[in-house]
Amino acid sequence: MILPTNARASSFPTTSLHSATSFYSSNNFFTPLTFKPLKPKSKPYSTTLVKSALQWNRKPQLAGDTPRVVVITSGKGGVGKTTTTANIGLSLARLDFSVVAIDADVGLRNLDLLLGLENRVNYTVIEVLNGDCRLDQALVRDKRWSNFELLCISKPRSKLPIGFGGKALVWLVDALKSRQEGSPDFIIIDCPAGIDAGFITAITPANEAVLVTTPDITSLRDADRVTGLLECDGIRDIKMIVNRVRTDMIKGEDMMSVLDVQEMLGLPLLGAIPEDAEVIRSTNRGYPLVLNKPPTLAGLAFEQAAWRLVEQDSMQAVAVEEEPKRGLWKSYIFSFHW
Ligand SMILES: Nc1ncnc2c1ncn2[C@@H]1O[C@H](COP(=O)(O)OP(=O)(O)OP(=O)(O)O)[C@@H](O)[C@H]1O
Numbered sequence: 001m002i003l004p005t006n007a008r009a010s011s012f013p014t015t016s017l018h019s020a021t022s023f024y025s026s027n028n029f030f031t032p033l034t035f036k037p038l039k040p041k042s043k044p045y046s047t048t049l050v051k052s053a054l055q056w057n058r059k060p061q062l063a064g065d066t067p068r069v070v071v072i073t074s075g076k077g078g079v080g081k082t083t084t085t086a087n088i089g090l091s092l093a094r095l096d097f098s099v100v101a102i103d104a105d106v107g108l109r110n111l112d113l114l115l116g117l118e119n120r121v122n123y124t125v126i127e128v129l130n131g132d133c134r135l136d137q138a139l140v141r142d143k144r145w146s147n148f149e150l151l152c153i154s155k156p157r158s159k160l161p162i163g164f165g166g167k168a169l170v171w172l173v174d175a176l177k178s179r180q181e182g183s184p185d186f187i188i189i190d191c192p193a194g195i196d197a198g199f200i201t202a203i204t205p206a207n208e209a210v211l212v213t214t215p216d217i218t219s220l221r222d223a224d225r226v227t228g229l230l231e232c233d234g235i236r237d238i239k240m241i242v243n244r245v246r247t248d249m250i251k252g253e254d255m256m257s258v259l260d261v262q263e264m265l266g267l268p269l270l271g272a273i274p275e276d277a278e279v280i281r282s283t284n285r286g287y288p289l290v291l292n293k294p295p296t297l298a299g300l301a302f303e304q305a306a307w308r309l310v311e312q313d314s315m316q317a318v319a320v321e322e323e324p325k326r327g328l329w330k331s332y333i334f335s336f337h338w
């Protein structure tokens with residue numbers, strides 16, 4: 001039976017640790033936890049790990065040149081691209097980075113709904129390109145995190161002008177870079193499903209990609225195809241998120257493990273997100289999961305993924321049966337390992 005594990009305990013955005021403890025205790029994903037001080041006899045092993053785990057109030061170190069232009073893609077539809085865009089985007093904003101999320105799913109836009117910003121989208125990129133409004137009028141600033149802005153390409157059900165494509169998006173990214181208030185740290189592009197024109201448009205300005213997949217064979221085949229297309233487009237920095245993971249099904253050998261997925265796709269793992277009914281609730285409320293208090297497992301997993309994205313870090317998947325027997329603090333720290 002296999003579960004993933006974090007490569008680095010220090011990577012965890014532990015602002016949520018304390019409030020999350022009781023939640024973890026009641027969940028079968030992880031070893032039951034209690035937040036107790038270290039016993040002196042456990043010192044030799046735990047000192048460094050505890051130290052790194054308690055670096056929770058540090059800000060992650062932003063790696064790479066800004067703005068980081070990241071496309072969230074998958075190939076297969078409905079695997080969680082928009083959910084990932086909303087949650088990673090807001091996590092990054094909570095970590096104090098400026099973020100612009102572009103909904104490039106033109107025909108079936110719904111990032112605005114997930115973010116609860118649907119009533120505030122008055123202008124879109126099409127109006128900007130037509131000269132009907134300025135770029136800053138089309139940017140919708142989130143009231144909860146003012147360093148997060150949403151940009152929609154077009155109104156729902158409206159047709160794109162012929163000729164709208166990758167070049168228009170590259171122009172848009174350049175325009176965002178040269179804004180008066182400064183370039184954002186992250187531009188995150190929510191890609192449509194499939195590999196046709198919408199996909200090509202969405203990936204054109206990106207220099208890195210997050211590939212979202214679910215642990216099923218159809219999603220994996222599409223993810224593999226998309227990986228090849230991204231590489232052909234010159235995007236070499238591709239990391240994956242395995243979404244909707246169910247340990248009960250993995251244990252029953254009814255679902256591929258995250259390690260299996262990683263071995264099949266051969267991509268660095270940015271995060272593994274459990275199946276969580278709260279995702280659906282938060283989607284319907286327009287209140288992304290990562291804002292929930294106390295956080296849920298999926299919310300924490302998204303936060304961790306955002307943290308790794310900032311530092312261009314990744315995590316490892318390991319077999320559950322390989323996990324050593326461990327004491328309290330080891331459980332505490334390793335409980336964030338999948
Ligand atoms: N970890 C999860 N647990 C439970 N439900 C989830 C999870 N992730 C996503 N979902 C649900 O799956 C559905 C599809 O998610 P989402 O819209 O993010 O996928 P998508 O890849 O953007 O789809 P599309 O290809 O249509 O754009 C939504 O109803 C969402 O709430």
Ligand SMILES: [Mg+2]
Binds near residue numbers: 082083105110191
């Ligand atoms: Mg979507």
